Amino acid sequence: MDQMSEWVLGIMAKFGYFGIIFAMFAENVFPPIPSEVIMPAAGFAASKGDMSIVLVILTGTLGAVLGALPLYYLGHKFDEPRLIEFTEKYGKYVFIKPTDITDANAWFDKHGKMAVFFGRMVPGVRSLISIPAGMNKMSLLPFLALTALGASIWTAILALAGYYLGQNYDAVAGVLAPYSKAIGILIVVVIGLLIKRRLSYRKNSNNDKNSD
Numbered sequence: 001m002d003q004m005s006e007w008v009l010g011i012m013a014k015f016g017y018f019g020i021i022f023a024m025f026a027e028n029v030f031p032p033i034p035s036e037v038i039m040p041a042a043g044f045a046a047s048k049g050d051m052s053i054v055l056v057i058l059t060g061t062l063g064a065v066l067g068a069l070p071l072y073y074l075g076h077k078f079d080e081p082r083l084i085e086f087t088e089k090y091g092k093y094v095f096i097k098p099t100d101i102t103d104a105n106a107w108f109d110k111h112g113k114m115a116v117f118f119g120r121m122v123p124g125v126r127s128l129i130s131i132p133a134g135m136n137k138m139s140l141l142p143f144l145a146l147t148a149l150g151a152s153i154w155t156a157i158l159a160l161a162g163y164y165l166g167q168n169y170d171a172v173a174g175v176l177a178p179y180s181k182a183i184g185i186l187i188v189v190v191i192g193l194l195i196k197r198r199l200s201y202r203k204n205s206n207n208d209k210n211s212d
Helices: 003-015 017-029 035-047 053-077 080-094 098-111 115-120 129-134 139-176 180-211
Strands: none
Touching: 003 017, 003 080, 017 035, 017 053, 035 139, 053 115, 053 129, 053 139, 080 098, 080 115, 098 115, 098 180, 129 139
């Protein structure tokens, strides 16, 4: 067990569900703290009967949503050039590089508002996607809804992995690291197909009405 895992388990042992909220909040504000360690550890605690797996997922999601807000408001207040200038000077203290800002903004430009949902499951984008959402003045309510939806899926996957792996929960981070981006892409494809199918259904329905 590494020091990060020990820290996470210590936080949860002392503060319970509030510890999960705090850890996931910190993971979103300070990207080097990995959710791939936090949530499997919480799932492991639930497997021992110390916690409820349902509440573990819910509090993990809540912590992720709360942690997304500071970076959202940071992006809302500053434009990209000012943020890049800020990270060049002070980014090392919050573990954010100028390229992190440009990469996250490119993700938002490519996927639009749904990048907030997809980005919650992609390493290197998960935390920082909140910044371009704020920069592009995305409305708060859709931002919170998409963040909560994406975060709930990701936290559930990680917590359940830790729950079923038991004492081997710390292997989750290593196993998921190469595949987490693929998981995000797969979800993008599946949702895209569902949207396409829904639009096709609407089009066919309208054609049937017009033919009548």
